[in-house]
Amino acid sequence: MRPHASSDGSLFSCRNITLDLGGRSILREISLDVAPGEVLGIIGPNGAGKTSLFEVLSGRIPPKSGTIHFRGQDVTHLNLQRRARLGLGRTFQTPVVPEELTVAEVLKAARQAYKPYLTPDDSEWGADLVDFRIPGNVVAERLDTLHRRKLLLACLLMRRPALLLLDEPAAGLINSEIDELDEIMRVLAKELRIAIVLIEHRIELLETIADRAMVMDAGEVVSSGPLTHVLSDPKVHAAYFEMDVEEAV
Known part of the structure; x- marks a missing residue:
């Protein structure tokens, strides 16, 4: 859109x-x-x-x-x-991520937040835009502040806001x-x-x-x-x- x-x-x-x-x-x-x-x-x-x-x-x-x-x-x-x-997408002062999930699971949850469901290609597109290069098996709890912000932005961007x-x-x-x-x-x-x-x-x-x-x-x-x-x-x-x-x- x-x-x-x-x-x-x-x-x-x-x-x-x-x-x-x-x-x-x-x-x-x-x-x-x-x-x-x-x-x-x-x-x-x-x-x-x-x-x-x-x-x-x-x-x-x-x-x-x-x-x-x-x-x-x-x-x-x-x-x-x-x-x-x-x-419309929004981020907050504190970049809160689901710490128990892996990066791949966070991106999947964002793709399936509401229909139409998106594909892994959409996740990759959003991650590339913000230069988010963390492997999918990394647990989100381990991310530093910058990469938490990048992950949240990637989740928003895959929906083309x-x-x-x-x-x-x-x-x-x-x-x-x-x-x-x-x-x-x-x-x-x-x-x-x-x-x-x-x-x-x-x-x-x-x-x-x-x-x-x-x-x-x-x-x-x-x-x-x-x-x-x-x-x-x-x-x-x-x-x-x-x-x-x-x-x-």
Whole structure:
């Protein structure tokens, strides 16, 4: 299934998303859009609402109000399984894998997660995209952080997604591994035209891969646009960088 953009050129968009949890306002009037092959980076301090936004966008939590469109279709009320079948994939901050299974068993489970079932060739295609070269008889528990992330990406990619929501994909990686992740995302976005929205604190990664950035604080968007623009925005310094200094003290 190829990416299908709406009339305004966006593949995925949300408008005026609000979310309340436990009597607290978590998200306030969040809007964003991303086109096929575009990379949108989301940054902000801890507690800004970034992961909560992914919970809503992926379909794990329904919003209090607002709309979500994907591939020209209103998916606001679709659950996460139905959004996945439309071509939305998501990763989490911690790359959790079924540790008791072998690599081959994990890939097989992903191929048979829902119909139509895929073939071993699909697994090989996904693994090749992320340069995942671990033998199939290796138990997933033995994988390091980078290879766990690669395995999970391979499982998503074999379904040919149009959109990936990546939650801190560089967490736990060293600089050389981040460079490798950078190259992988370039291939996914620029060659396969997969839209990517990623939450990331590693500014050096965003500088090389993100087409645009959005900064959140206290459940709101405080700045958006080219990364150089948002990083020079006084509101961003007040919300993000100054808070980092205070937390470090």
